[in-house]
Amino acid sequence: MIQAMRETARPARAEAMVPAAYTVVDHRRETHDTVTLTLLPGRGTALPRFRPGQFTMLSAEGIGEIPVSISGDPDDQHDGRLVQTIREVGAVSAALCRSEAGSEIGVRGPYGHGWRLASALDGDLLVVAGGIGLAPLRPLIRSALGRREHFGDVTLLAGARSYADLLYPLQLDAWARRRDTAVTVTLDRPDPGWTGRVGLITGPLAETAIVPERTTAYLCGPEIMIKVCADALAARGVPPERIQVSLERNMKCGVGWCGHCQLGPHLLCRSGPVCRWDAVADLLDIEEL
Amino acid sequence: MLFDHPLPEVIDRAGLDQLVKLLQADGYTVVGPTERDGALVLDELAGGADLPDGIGVETGAGHYRLRERADGAVFNHSAGPQSWKQFVHPPRQRVDAPEPVRRLAFIGVRPCDLAALAILDGVLGAAPYPDDRYLARRDQIFVVAVNCVEPGNTCFCASTGTGPAAEWGYDLVLTEQEGEGGHRFLLGTGSVAGEEILDRLTHRTATGGEIREARRAVDDAAGSMGRSMPETDLRGLLNRARGSEHWEQVANRCLACANCTMVCPTCFCTTVEDATDLEGDNAERWQRWDSCFDPDFSYIHGGAVRKSVGSRYRQWMSHKLSTWHDQFGTSGCVGCGRCIAWCPAGIDITAEAAALAEKERTR
Amino acid sequence: MTHKGASDRLVAVDELARVEGEGALRLRVVDGEVAEAELNIYEPPRYFEAFLVGRKYTEPPDITARICGICPVAYQMSSCQAIEDACGVQVPETIWALRRLLYCGEWIESHALHIYLLHAPDFLGLPDAIELAKTNRELVETGLALKKVGNDIMEILGGRAIHPVNVRLGGFYRLPTPEELEHLKSMLRPALDQALKTVEWTSTLDFPDYDCGHELLAMSHPDTYPIERGHLITASREEFPASAWNDFIESVQVPHSTALQAFLRGRRYLSGPLARYSLNYANLSPLARQAARAAGLGERCVNPFQSIIVRAIEVVYAIDEAMRILEEYEPPRRPAVDVPPRAGEGHGVTEAPRGILYHRYKLDENGLIQQAQIVSPTAQNQPAIEADLKTLAADWLDLEDGELTAEAERAIRNYDPCISCSAHFLTVERG
Amino acid sequence: MGKPTLAVWKFTSCDGCQLTLLDCEDELLAIADAVQIKHFPEATRKDLPGPFDVSLVEGSISTPAEAERIKRIREETGTLVAIGACATSGGIQALRNFADLDEFQRIIYPHPEFLHSLEQVAPIAAHVDVDYELRGCPIDKRQLLGLLSALLKGRRPDLPKGAVCNECKQRGVNCLLVEGKEPCLGPITQAGCGAICPSYNRGCYGCFGPSDSAQPEALIPVLSRLGLADPDIVRMLRTYNAAAPKLAAAGDRLEGAHDDA
């Protein structure tokens, strides 16, 4: 290998890989393992505006960088704020969850294809969220409710393991109190005193009345949940191109250079994470793709 | 565009040394094939004398040997263990600190490898998120290509449409000739920078005979490739083969050692790791080559997506020949044959493609 | 509970610190006399000699290196020599030079480790070198820098410092490049100064007056200080070649040890720095001799406490010698000569940093090992260590248990015992 | 908050892996600054009681007393790291798992009754849970430092699971197998050493043990083509990590194939 560093022309940058410094201005514990951070950019480092369903790469310095969806309100991006909800599953997510107000973290993005809402105009929206999957769906719901008059029925089904694991319970309550929105929450393991639904999300989904030709569905959660629900909806006649799912694969760069997030023809950081069901249904059927 | 050039010029073996010197004088670090530990590797050349005169190679599946040539040819060898990728997309790089860029001159880039550079340009250099580091390095490279007149046993660029003639993407292009008239190189230019260098080289104009001979040699090369990809729609074939039981069969032979991805001139995958010193200050972020054969490559919380070796081989081959089209608009394979030669188990991508095609035909 | 001055007491240290491997120490005092002094070697046996049987003759250099992470080169050199001897192969001088250079690396590393990290704290009443660094960081840094130079030699010549990979029968897998050798030279030059300073510093320590009365056994070579080659000599002027080892040395198993103890025609004996120095003073380099004189040492030194000075002198020698080898280096024509197998028996003996290491192999005509015998330095020194303990302890009976054990541990550390390698060797069965 | 505490333990081994810590000459004092060393007999007489944030455990379990001791250490340890081939697969002494222990003892010792050995030499993970493993005979210094700095920082240590071949290619070392020069276990051996042996023109002898995806069965024909006889291949698989299940199984099958023939 060549060692000598002879001629030095202009130094190379890797702009796309260098995170912008953001400050944590709010640290809110959602559940025992999940935290929502509100981030503000440092001077002159604000990133472009995000769209619902997009994600950023968040860095904990010296620990690592991971993809995290944006869970804030797309209509409230003043000062360049970002709101992100992180579940602690490993070293980097744990370090981010520990980031108290005032600390700094690195942010790149926003990246990826988000939820398509324009194509659902005048139709019904069906949102199905499992666990942490509610986080990337929240900006979508907020966006839709902010333009409520453009849509027909808006239905949200959210599943969680237990009440303690349920994300944004107050927010869900507030949505549920709206007359123009139907919200159903189901728990795998009900707590004593829980009067709501119990069991997998497929139960309420089957019972939800839909007009397939008017419905656009938005799904996010564990891959197996996505598959079962999307298949059920397709079987009930919702056109696969109107079922949108947000998928997860390992991501190291978020910008299409690292090759990790492939799902067959897709680089999920670019053509995803939100994909149309017709583009991925067959792929998810294949084991270990 | 050797043959379209109004009149190709000719330099002799000494002219090649002179070319190396001129490039060095212009501040380039000249990199080219040279012998080390029983293979032709790509390394910095002190001068033209480091080029492998008279050394040929004998390749096969999982097989590579140097051999002495009867002639003094410098560039008639193929499928070394390295590719130019290592210079434009190095095995390890820090991504959170600027890095000085060297001016490199590549000598002896074969057409398949020119195509590979073009593919990397499309992967790493393309909008909306170009890799500035890659582009900065790429920007500083002077390319001396060679037309291929002697394909090896593992070569199949004719069937991937990426050789044996260098079409574009070079500053200078050489065609090596031996025999009557001595050892010489026809020289064409592909850029202003190339023309400037040519002006300073001792050269003469090529004769009609020499040009005709060069054209014939390259044409012959197209017909004498050691291997070929089956003539079928590979993109569709691999698409349809996702569920094939063939992957299991390959898995019995595959070592999952990642050699194919490391030697491939277009495989670009990387991973990123943070590092700190013991005090915990001074964080650094490093990118290094990764491989779809690595167990952690597809890791997401809860476990890897591709656990079996078969699924990893399927990922690799499908990406090269099929899904690369979906992602980057071209095939990811340029027919250089490195993955065949440098697979310790001798697994051959052309043979596996043929086997898949055959299975589909007989089903 | 036992008390100082009690006429019957038992003092034990279950896990000796700052020695390589696992050992314990037991002193039993009966009627105001030291009745027993034992160095218990309880390191679990690893049965090397047994599983070497049936392996190929090319394997012992790598396999036996795993007996000891502290002196792998010693194992590689003794085993190469023994097997080359069995196969009747002579290795050219150019390769011997490289082997000696590699071995110098191990001496420098191992001695620097012992002087600074294991032994020095004893003289200063500290638990370890880390405490020492708190008051004298520069000193510890000097020690670490010296140690590193030893490791550099092993890394460059051997591929890595512990269990080097580059050694093979007949020579090496690959020769060092000129750049690598240049790099070594540049590392060694400043190290020589550090080594001389080390001798000076060790000579200022306080040493109890104590001459051990052991027989001495060391290697000897007509032209050089013994490292990787030579025959055996004793203080009582016996001389014998490696091939006569088993005629002179006998190994005995004792219940308190997984190591077999070695005796020279029934006598306990000492091997290692003191023996080497006292029997080979004349063959030290002028610089090393000068350093010895400046440190106030005579041509003979048999005070085990002063072994720290002798080690420092040997570090000077090893650096000096490494520089000489590098100056005179001529690359061998090939990295290794062929060593075709044949039926036979061979012996190899070299001077590991802490003493003599003997290997013997019996091969069949296909080169499969039929029998292996290894005698490690600490197995040889164990009887001498126990004898020292017994003698010295008589003077310590007034001490508290804690102080007494500290003194006893110190007496053991004088020998830089390597318990990892001492456990479990020695073939007793013949044929 | 006090400094994180570190303990280094030895079981049946050669001391080489813990020596690797002392071989970090440039970093040793920084380590001593960053952590409190509570137990490390090779380096200090100090011996402080647990709990220990991190325990580095060298060596395999080969006696009943060791089997007891490792349980106590596990109870007192936060992050337990097994270091080296002995601790991660049993090491070279596990060769006795393939032989008759009684006979082994008789070959070496006149009085085998003084000895206490377990029937099988086992890695640490066979007796207690292990959080991380550093492979190698011995471990690699950079990996050790990387692990320590990662644990101090709360980062997942970067311990690649792929084969040594990755490192050959990234360093620009030519392939010995493909060039027909030397048998090499690199394709089935876990990366981490930096491809030391191939860079010295020597085939990897597998001291880092089988890689996560190792397929010894796929390598056997490659080695045969280089002219190795089956017993040679069995010996190659069975040396420093003989008891690693994948290697042991492949060796057994190859040997079995012979017994049948």
Ligand SMILES: Cc1cc2nc3c(=O)[nH]c(=O)nc-3n(C[C@H](O)[C@H](O)[C@H](O)COP(=O)(O)OP(=O)(O)OC[C@H]3O[C@@H](n4cnc5c(N)ncnc54)[C@H](O)[C@@H]3O)c2cc1C
């Ligand atoms: C597009 C996208 C959006 C996401 N949005 C969120 C979100 O809003 N909230 C949230 O809590 N989590 C989200 N995740 C998952 C989150 O990225 C992982 O939980 C995280 O990478 C785990 O990293 P770790 O270091 O904490 O854990 P470890 O399990 O130690 O992971 C080690 C490494 O593996 C990789 N990895 C592990 N799991 C995943 C994964 N699921 N996806 C991608 N890479 C992974 C990462 O490179 C990580 O550094 C999202 C993932 C993707 C791909």
Ligand code: SF4
């Ligand atoms: S897939 Fe193989 S033949 Fe194709 S470009 Fe890569 S290495 Fe060359």
Ligand code: SF4
């Ligand atoms: S030399 Fe060995 S480790 Fe290196 S690439 Fe070849 S097979 Fe793999």
Ligand code: SF4
């Ligand atoms: S190449 Fe193989 S044997 Fe050599 S050090 Fe690395 S893992 Fe160990």
